[in-house]
Structure formats: C-alpha cells, structure tokens
Amino acid sequence: MPPYVPGARGAADRLPPVKLSSNETPFAPLPSVAQAVAAAGEVAHRYPDMFAVELHERIGAFLGLGAESVAVGGGSVAALQHTLQAYTQPGDEVVFAWRSFEAYPILSHIAGATPVPVPLAAGGRHDLDAMVAAITHRTRVVLLCSPNNPTGPALRTDEVDAFMARVPSHVLVVLDEAYVEFVRDPAAVAGLDFLQRHPNALIARTFSKAYGLAGLRVGYVAGDPALIAPVRTCVTPFSVSAPAQAAAIVSLDAQAELAERVEAVVAERGRVADALAGLGWDVPDPQGNFVWLAAGERTGEIAAVLAEREPAVLVRPFAGEGIRVTIGSPEENDALLEALS
Numbered sequence: 547m548p549p550y551v552p553g554a555r556g557a558a559d560r561l562p563p564v565k566l567s568s569n570e571t572p573f574a575p576l577p578s579v580a581q582a583v584a585a586a587g588e589v590a591h592r593y594p595d596m597f598a599v600e601l602h603e604r605i606g607a608f609l610g611l612g613a614e615s616v617a618v619g620g621g622s623v624a625a626l627q628h629t630l631q632a633y634t635q636p637g638d639e640v641v642f643a644w645r646s647f648e649a650y651p652i653l654s655h656i657a658g659a660t661p662v663p664v665p666l667a668a669g670g671r672h673d674l675d676a677m678v679a680a681i682t683h684r685t686r687v688v689l690l691c692s693p694n695n696p697t698g699p700a701l702r703t704d705e706v707d708a709f710m711a712r713v714p715s716h717v718l719v720v721l722d723e724a725y726v727e728f729v730r731d732p733a734a735v736a737g738l739d740f741l742q743r744h745p746n747a748l749i750a751r752t753f754s755k756a757y758g759l760a761g762l763r764v765g766y767v768a769g770d771p772a773l774i775a776p777v778r779t780c781v782t783p784f785s786v787s788a789p790a791q792a793a794a795i796v797s798l799d800a801q802a803e804l805a806e807r808v809e810a811v812v813a814e815r816g817r818v819a820d821a822l823a824g825l826g827w828d829v830p831d832p833q834g835n836f837v838w839l840a841a842g843e844r845t846g847e848i849a850a851v852l853a854e855r856e857p858a859v860l861v862r863p864f865a866g867e868g869i870r871v872t873i874g875s876p877e878e879n880d881a882l883l884e885a886l887s
C-alpha cells in the first residue's frame with residue numbers, strides 16, 4: 547500500500563516555517579469556535595453524541611436536505627473511507643483521476659477494493675472520456691475531485707453531465723468537494739445541483755479547509771438517504787468528537803465571517819497566480835486554496851531550496867511531477883514568491 551505523505555512540518559531548531567504544505571487556512575479559529583471547543587472540553591469525560599444528531603440536522607438544513615441525507619465522519623477522508631467500505635468488496639474497482647487526492651488509492655485498498663487511477667488530461671484536468679473507458683463490470687465507485695487536489699481546476703457542469711450519461715446507473719459516483727467554497731469558475735459543477743440530477747451520486751465535503759477546522763476532524767458525505775444509510779452503518783462509533791461536533795455547528799452559524807476569510811484567500815490566490823505567471827510558471831486554473839507548479843524533474847530540487855530558506859517555506863512536492871502550494875496569508879505568499887523568484 548502507498549503510505550499517506552502528510553505536508554511537511556517545521557523543525558524544532560528553526561524559525562516557525564511558512565507552512566504552505568497541507569492546504570490549511572492561515573486563519574486561527576473564530577472566537578465563537580474556540581469558545582465552543584473549550585466548553586466541550588469541560589465535559590470531555592463523557593462520550594459525544596454517538597449519532598451526532600444535531601450536527602446531522604444542521605448540515606442537512608444547510609444543504610437543504612434532511613438529516614438522513616448526511617453521514618459525518620472524522621474528516622471527509624473518513625467519510626470517504628466509510629463510503630468505500632459500504633459499497634465495495636474484494637475484486638471491486640474504484641475509478642479516480644490521477645494525480646488526485648492521495649488518499650483515494652489508500653482508502654480503496656483499505657476497503658479491499660482495487661484502485662483504478664486514470665491519468666489526468668492536459669492542464670491538470672480530469673480525463674472524463676478515459677475515466678468512462680476505465681469502467682468495467684467490476685467498477686462499483688467513481689471518485690471525482692473538483693477542484694482537483696493537487697492540480698486545481700474544477701470540473702464543469704456540462705462535462706460532468708455528459709460523463710454521468712455514460713456511467714452505468716449501478717455505479718456510485720462521489721463528487722469530492724473539499725474546496726467547493728473557493729470555487730469562482732461559473733461553469734464549475736455544483737454538488738447540490740449534481741445530486742438532484744443524478745440518483746447514483748453523493749458529495750463529500752469537509753470542515754477542514756474553508757471552515758478552518760483541520761485539527762478537529764469533521765467532514766461528511768451527503769445524498770439520497772437510501773445511498774447514505776449503508777455508509778452510516780460503516781461509520782466508526784463515536785468517531786466525531788464532541789469538540790469537533792460543537793465547532794462544526796458553531797461554524798455553520800458563522801457563514802458571513804467565514805465567507806470573508808474565503809474571499810481573502812481567493813483574492814490572494816489571484817495575486818499569487820498572476821505573480822507566478824509573471825515568473826514564467828504555467829499554473830493550471832486554481833479553484834481551490836492552492837496552486838500547482840508543474841516543476842517536473844526539478845520538483846525535489848525546488849522544494850529543497852524552499853525548505854532551506856529561513857524561515858523555511860514548506861510546500862507539498864510530488865517527486866518528478868510538481869509542487870502543490872497552499873495559499874497562505876499575504877506575508878506567507880510574499881515569502882513564497884520571493885523565494886521562487
């Protein structure tokens with residue numbers, strides 16, 4: 547099995563690094579969120595609500611769906627794992643684009659299924675024709691990632707609809723929208739609309755990125771209750787802690803404050819992408835909170851030079867392919883641009 551490689555962290559004997567390696571938000575938790583987490587800590591000797599009833603209800607209402615349309619997990623990576631466990635058995639195949647989210651092959655193996663990675667097309671985009679061609683009688687699940695981590699472009703509604711028309715209806719298609727809040731491409735597929743038009747579809751979302759709760763671990767899959775029910779049976783009992791449940795609920799009430807933060811990241815994304823273009827980089831359309839540098843053979847060398855800086859600029863290199871860089875605060879982004887120039 548391939549190991550999961552987390553984003554680099556700082557070294558103890560160095561200045562605190564510019565950490566652009568894990569697609570985290572540069573903003574600390576909102577005061578209301580920190581308060582809810584502290585309050586939940588006061589009763590940490592008690593188990594959390596095993597069924598996370600209020601959280602399911604609140605997410606359901608937020609999506610305009612019912613609570614029974616939602617299955618939460620310890621991060622959406624866990625919700626995706628439970629989905630694959632629910633829908634696949636040994637010999638079944640899981641089709642996804644590659645390179646994409648590095649958890650997909652790992653989660654497929656954990657479920658006992660066989661991962662079927664399909665190379666990306668030009669511009670870091672899904673090759674949906676090749677993905678249709680990769681579907682066999684063994685395929686049970688297709689994972690779509692929009693915007694694609696680590697390359698950045700979002701899938702378009704028209705191409706996804708054409709794709710769905712060619713996917714057999716017994717194949718489950720999961721649209722991973724971990725970065726949906728950052729999408730500004732008007733042609734991009736929208737998960738809720740996608741769910742309504744395709745009965746064999748689910749979406750996956752997370753509180754780790756735009757909501758800034760990566761350290762608390764909460765995410766979910768959503769869709770038709772009949773498709774969600776098997777996922778719920780596979781969820782590890784009590785897997786979303788009480789502080790995480792409380793923080794997610796408070797965050798759903800703080801949409802306006804969080805939207806301002808997302809807007810700031812989107813603005814910085816534009817600035818960074820323009821500056822990179824000025825430095826000669828051909829950056830694929832960035833629709834998440836990160837940009838992709840197709841550094842190819844020079845990936846390791848460039849990442850090493852960035853890490854040597856003081857403070858270190860930490861990024862996520864994929865050997866021989868390229869470097870994913872998270873959009874940070876303006877100062878962090880300046881440090882990146884200066885180092886790259």
Ligand SMILES: *Cc1c(COP(=O)(O)O)cnc(C)c1O
Binds near residue numbers: 620691752755
């Ligand atoms: C970050 C990410 C997730 C989920 O992260 P969690 O912290 O487990 O919620 C899921 N999919 C993609 C593509 C991601 O980049």
